[in-house]
Amino acid sequence: MSSKTENILEVKDLEINFKTYSGDVQAIRKVNFDLKQGETLAIVGESGSGKSVTVRTIMRLLANNADVKGGEILFNGEDLLKKTEKEMQGIRGKDIAMIFQDPMTSLNPVMKIGKQIAEPIIIHQNKSKKEAYERAEELLTLVGIPNASERMNQYPHQFSGGQRQRIVIAIALACNPRILIADEPTTALDVTIQAQILELMKELQEKIDTSIIFITHDLGVVANVADRVAVMYAGKIVEYGDVDEIFFNPQHPYTWGLIGSMPTLDTKGKLVSIPGTPPDLLDPPKGDAFALRSDYAMEIDYEAEPPMFKVSDTHSAATWLLHPDAPKVEAPAEIQRRYKIYDSLKAGIIPEGYNAGAPKVSLDENTEVVTAQDTEGVIATDNMEGDDSIG
Numbered sequence: 001m002s003s004k005t006e007n008i009l010e011v012k013d014l015e016i017n018f019k020t021y022s023g024d025v026q027a028i029r030k031v032n033f034d035l036k037q038g039e040t041l042a043i044v045g046e047s048g049s050g051k052s053v054t055v056r057t058i059m060r061l062l063a064n065n066a067d068v069k070g071g072e073i074l075f076n077g078e079d080l081l082k083k084t085e086k087e088m089q090g091i092r093g094k095d096i097a098m099i100f101q102d103p104m105t106s107l108n109p110v111m112k113i114g115k116q117i118a119e120p121i122i123i124h125q126n127k128s129k130k131e132a133y134e135r136a137e138e139l140l141t142l143v144g145i146p147n148a149s150e151r152m153n154q155y156p157h158q159f160s161g162g163q164r165q166r167i168v169i170a171i172a173l174a175c176n177p178r179i180l181i182a183d184e185p186t187t188a189l190d191v192t193i194q195a196q197i198l199e200l201m202k203e204l205q206e207k208i209d210t211s212i213i214f215i216t217h218d219l220g221v222v223a224n225v226a227d228r229v230a231v232m233y234a235g236k237i238v239e240y241g242d243v244d245e246i247f248f249n250p251q252h253p254y255t256w257g258l259i260g261s262m263p264t265l266d267t268k269g270k271l272v273s274i275p276g277t278p279p280d281l282l283d284p285p286k287g288d289a290f291a292l293r294s295d296y297a298m299e300i301d302y303e304a305e306p307p308m309f310k311v312s313d314t315h316s317a318a319t320w321l322l323h324p325d326a327p328k329v330e331a332p333a334e335i336q337r338r339y340k341i342y343d344s345l346k347a348g349i350i351p352e353g354y355n356a357g358a359p360k361v362s363l364d365e366n367t368e369v370v371t372a373q374d375t376e377g378v379i380a381t382d383n384m385e386g387d388d389s390i391g
């Protein structure tokens with residue numbers, strides 16, 4: 001983690017409205033986060049929470065009715081919001097690349113794959129056609145497409161969905177971007193292919209040392225890929241922290257809900273979701289936007305917006321429950337189970353069931369690995385397999 005301290009991107013107080021006939025949609029309401037060199041930051045949240053708008057703003061690929069009300073996006077110390085379209089064209093694809101949800105829409109159906117990968121290399125890296133095609137073939141091989149030299153001459157429809165997403169990743173990586181933004185890059189794919197694509201991204205990140213912003217509405221997929229997690233709700237980040245802090249010490253009732261709706265071995269087949277729907281962003285509620293859906297809402301939640309309360313140096317959450325005067329509430333049983341795991345992690349004990357599928361912790365030689373019997377009374381052992389599905 002020590003190398004991951006330098007900020008490569010800083011988003012400050014970002015506010016985006018969309019002009020519509022019914023009024024202004026307040027899609028992004030003061031979002032703040034940073035991205036460190038070489039890390040993967042996951043942004044999670046339900047549909048409509050503002051994940052795509054946030055990253056499209058970084059790429060400056062917003063719809064015409066978007067109105068940037070305020071904020072800064074600092075990349076290399078310069079505000080991307082102040083760049084001209086021409087300057088952005090030099091940054092997009094070269095310094096910051098993006099992978100979209102549906103690979104078919106980002107590939108040109110009538111252009112051969114080889115050319116689609118080689119083109120950005122020719123444009124952004126000033127390479128000859130020959131060099132660019134050689135690099136394109138290397139990239140195809142790197143993302144796991146066999147017979148790359150033959151397949152360079154094929155069209156997108158001649159590839160499977162998973163292969164097309166690999167090709168999109170190859171194009172995104174063509175210029176060794178400093179930042180790779182992946183907006184739900186796997187949702188259109190089946191679960192095994194999803195896992196392969198995530199694995200691929202992780203491997204490539206190690207090779208290229210790029211920083212990744214990974215977007216998903218499914219908290220379950222982030223444990224394996226993310227270093228840090230930002231949870232978005234109704235145009236705001238309501239909680240962020242290191243991946244262990246979000247999975248095992250979550251503080252915001254919305255994060256509790258997201259964790260509760262993650263499929264586990266027990267809930268296989270059943271899909272649990274958070275009751276209710278997100279608020280209308282044409283007229284966002286005054287206090288905590290999640291209050292109406294929360295079993296833990298207090299009077300103040302309907303009156304005033306909670307600030308970000310600091311939980312640790314790396315972890316904050318915007319919930320009045322963290323106010324020193326707030327009554328102590330009992331978190332759901334699953335969350336309490338996780339708090340116990342967190343306590344033992346902090347004490348240097350790795351509980352059984354906390355395995356490679358679960359978020360990583362740094363192990364040093366003093367770390368004790370214990371069995372379920374040893375932790376009796378500390379950790380509920382009845383459902384430890386459930387952790388396998390976290391990842």
Ligand SMILES: Nc1ncnc2c1ncn2[C@@H]1O[C@H](COP(=O)(O)OP(=O)(O)OP(=O)(O)O)[C@@H](O)[C@H]1O
Pocket residue numbers: 018019020025027045046047048049050051052053054063065066217281
């Ligand atoms: N061009 C637009 N005009 C009006 N409203 C918009 C426009 N684009 C986005 N929005 C609104 O902004 C909000 C955030 O949308 P966004 O696409 O960022 O959601 P998301 O978190 O990416 O959701 P999903 O998981 O479904 O992709 C939504 O309420 C959406 O309706």
Ligand SMILES: [Mg+2]
Pocket residue numbers: 051052053183
């Ligand atoms: Mg989206």
